[in-house]
Amino acid sequence: MSSTATINASGKAVSQFDTTFYFIAQAAQIVPVCRVLPVNAADVATILNIVRETGATFAVKSGGHNSYASGTNAENGITIDLSRLKDITISDDRKSVTVGAGCRFGEIYDKLEAHGLGCVGGRISSVGVSGLIMGGGISFFSSERGLACDNVISYELVLANGQILNVSEKSHPDLFWGMRGAGITFGIVTRMELRTFNFERIWGGASVFAHENKAAVFNAFNKFVHDGSDPSTEAFMLATDAAKDGNSVYAVITSHSNPQSDTAAFDDIKSLTPLASTTQIRSLKNLCDEMDSQNEPGFRFRTSSLSVKFHLSTLEQIDAIHTDSVALLMDCDGFVPSILYQPLLGSMLPRDEIGNALGIKPEDTPLIIIAILWRWTDVQHDKMIFDVADQFVNKVEKAARAQGTFHRYQYLNYAARPQDVYRSYGEENRKRLLEIKVKYDPEDLMSTLRPGIIQLSGSPKA
Ligand SMILES: Cc1cc2nc3c(=O)[nH]c(=O)nc-3n(C[C@H](O)[C@H](O)[C@H](O)COP(=O)(O)OP(=O)(O)OC[C@H]3O[C@@H](n4cnc5c(N)ncnc54)[C@H](O)[C@@H]3O)c2cc1C
Numbered sequence: 001m002s003s004t005a006t007i008n009a010s011g012k013a014v015s016q017f018d019t020t021f022y023f024i025a026q027a028a029q030i031v032p033v034c035r036v037l038p039v040n041a042a043d044v045a046t047i048l049n050i051v052r053e054t055g056a057t058f059a060v061k062s063g064g065h066n067s068y069a070s071g072t073n074a075e076n077g078i079t080i081d082l083s084r085l086k087d088i089t090i091s092d093d094r095k096s097v098t099v100g101a102g103c104r105f106g107e108i109y110d111k112l113e114a115h116g117l118g119c120v121g122g123r124i125s126s127v128g129v130s131g132l133i134m135g136g137g138i139s140f141f142s143s144e145r146g147l148a149c150d151n152v153i154s155y156e157l158v159l160a161n162g163q164i165l166n167v168s169e170k171s172h173p174d175l176f177w178g179m180r181g182a183g184i185t186f187g188i189v190t191r192m193e194l195r196t197f198n199f200e201r202i203w204g205g206a207s208v209f210a211h212e213n214k215a216a217v218f219n220a221f222n223k224f225v226h227d228g229s230d231p232s233t234e235a236f237m238l239a240t241d242a243a244k245d246g247n248s249v250y251a252v253i254t255s256h257s258n259p260q261s262d263t264a265a266f267d268d269i270k271s272l273t274p275l276a277s278t279t280q281i282r283s284l285k286n287l288c289d290e291m292d293s294q295n296e297p298g299f300r301f302r303t304s305s306l307s308v309k310f311h312l313s314t315l316e317q318i319d320a321i322h323t324d325s326v327a328l329l330m331d332c333d334g335f336v337p338s339i340l341y342q343p344l345l346g347s348m349l350p351r352d353e354i355g356n357a358l359g360i361k362p363e364d365t366p367l368i369i370i371a372i373l374w375r376w377t378d379v380q381h382d383k384m385i386f387d388v389a390d391q392f393v394n395k396v397e398k399a400a401r402a403q404g405t406f407h408r409y410q411y412l413n414y415a416a417r418p419q420d421v422y423r424s425y426g427e428e429n430r431k432r433l434l435e436i437k438v439k440y441d442p443e444d445l446m447s448t449l450r451p452g453i454i455q456l457s458g459s460p461k462a
Helices: 041-054 105-113 129-135 173-185 211-227 284-293 312-327 379-403 421-425 427-440
Strands: 005-007 013-015 034-036 058-061 078-081 088-090 096-100 117-119 152-158 164-168 188-198 202-209 233-240 249-256 280-282 300-309 336-344 367-376
Touching: 041 078, 041 152, 041 164, 041 188, 088 105, 096 105, 105 117, 105 129, 105 284, 129 173, 129 188, 152 173, 164 173, 173 188, 173 421, 173 427, 202 211, 202 284, 211 233, 211 249, 211 312, 280 284, 300 312, 300 379, 312 336, 312 367, 312 379, 367 379, 421 427
Parallel strands: 034 078, 058 078
Antiparallel strands: 005 013, 088 096, 096 188, 117 188, 152 164, 152 188, 202 249, 202 280, 233 249, 233 336, 300 367, 336 367
């Protein structure tokens, strides 16, 4: 995915990431009855009033990276496209930045970096601020500062009844807690105030290792995660079989947010010889642009998310299950399978009294979020790929349960629509979320009129 601009019919330069951009082809192909582009919260309230009165169904789109089609584009309904909500305002005391819900992280980082500031946000420039933050948000700063959802100071939220709330810890403590992990289900967020910090440059990039180095790479990754002594460092791993020969290459994405200081955290990873590496000191925006260029949009995609307690033998087993699963699909047109191994460390959990809705306890960590990211080109292969993906998830769950390493948590931002994500937050948290929902959306309009998203009450098997 390159971030170059194209020229529209009136000769104006437009970014390929504007308005109708969708990362997955299945979402881009949906043609809504109409697309509305509000410019402020009052517009969103008016739209919701019309929707309520007419009983029209709708979907909400921010950055358009959602992992399943119906989340952001409304078949037979109204797509509420937030891409005109673009304000970015740094507070006078430089401790926060208020961003419109249609901003992409690259735009925010550009502005913040010019002021020597950073915020906890996405790792690719084009990803939308709203979807990423409200599902959790794993950042290059999460070991040091937590998830993106735990770094929001307040939200401007339009409820289903058209009321505009300013939700903060003080004003609506119950809702504020629920927004941390289930924010998309309570209404439409139009603005967020994010915590900022002083920040200059980051060291980071991707190191790609050949299949023959697999055991050594897994070992080094395992050591990095279990050491966890330097919270200014992050690493995640992606295995991809682009050659379709059963021999994935392993990309380890490492970063160090305090590159002026030495760190021993990557000694094991650095001792291996990569096929290629892009690690260097640079601006955050530059690193996130590079990550964008590695993630090409426009393909059919299937993701699924699950978690296990980080144990080397479980990871190796998952890798083997993945290799066997995707071997069944290699004849599908344009098929390229990747699997993401994303650590979720104790240091990423909220440190304040509020907590969040995700239901992860310190004793559960280190967890590893497993997400498949399979792409292909031909619609006729959808069913087969979806079936194998579901079987993969079942096999991994079974293997992890047998090893005593299974964890219920599913990361909303990489989940498939049939996944019952909010149940994976634990029964107690789900019950609390449902109570909050009843208080702020008593007629449950956000579910009935917005059927495309993963629901608090569970999703249809679609
Ligand atoms: C290439 C790529 C890289 C990624 N990298 C990361 C990463 O580094 N870290 C990470 O944690 N995740 C990452 N993700 C996952 C990402 O967090 C999710 O895809 C997220 O949903 C994207 O947000 P968005 O605003 O772009 O998506 P959208 O598709 O616009 O929205 C996602 C969901 O949120 C809802 N929504 C959006 N805005 C609002 C709003 N204002 N009010 C109410 N509901 C709303 C939508 O209806 C939809 O259901 C990545 C995904 C991709 C495809």
